[in-house]
Amino acid sequence: MKEVFWAILKILGFLLFLPLIIASFIAFQNQILGLPVKKEVWLLWGAGTYIGLNLFIYDFKDVYAFGKSLVEKVLASIKPAAYVIPFYSICLIVIYVIALILGRGSSLQPYFLFSIAFTLAMHLIMTAHEIYDSDSSILKAHYLFTFGAILIISLFIISLLLAWAIPEYSFIGFIKSLASQTFHLYKFVYKALFVDSSL
Numbered sequence: 001m002k003e004v005f006w007a008i009l010k011i012l013g014f015l016l017f018l019p020l021i022i023a024s025f026i027a028f029q030n031q032i033l034g035l036p037v038k039k040e041v042w043l044l045w046g047a048g049t050y051i052g053l054n055l056f057i058y059d060f061k062d063v064y065a066f067g068k069s070l071v072e073k074v075l076a077s078i079k080p081a082a083y084v085i086p087f088y089s090i091c092l093i094v095i096y097v098i099a100l101i102l103g104r105g106s107s108l109q110p111y112f113l114f115s116i117a118f119t120l121a122m123h124l125i126m127t128a129h130e131i132y133d134s135d136s137s138i139l140k141a142h143y144l145f146t147f148g149a150i151l152i153i154s155l156f157i158i159s160l161l162l163a164w165a166i167p168e169y170s171f172i173g174f175i176k177s178l179a180s181q182t183f184h185l186y187k188f189v190y191k192a193l194f195v196d197s198s199l
Helices: 002-016 018-033 037-056 061-074 087-101 105-134 141-165 171-198
Strands: none
Touching: 002 018, 002 141, 018 037, 018 141, 018 171, 037 105, 061 087, 061 105, 087 105, 087 141, 105 141, 141 171
């Protein structure tokens, strides 16, 4: 009975912040699509390549597990950190920024952008798989609630770092878009549930 109660509570929690999850994804997507075409293309190719490989050839599960284990060792006191922090993407962004400072980043930019998007897609998809597999319940309440929160925080972190590495990517723009999209989505839900139904 207790498990059913918590499952229902988690599903309600997921539904409550579902507009925020959608808004986070849209805000992130808008920033990516607003980049110069060359940078946008390399990022999209990176994410698309991982998705294709994951579906048909290899999921890089061992690679993901290694990066996750390193984060768990460093931040052992913060259990969700390994799910929230995209280890490889952050490492690549730091290396890319150092390369830019040394004056060697421009020629390597396409490869870095491709790899950053590739590893970010790997992190999100493999995290989703791992949480999904760990949830044995039929409703997958834990998966829905937990991965929803992880997706929001991960996009927030990666946006902050991308703004550091790519001048055209605006973290402030991401936040403004997130706030605007969230407001409109919650307003739409409110009208659909309470205003329109009362007419």
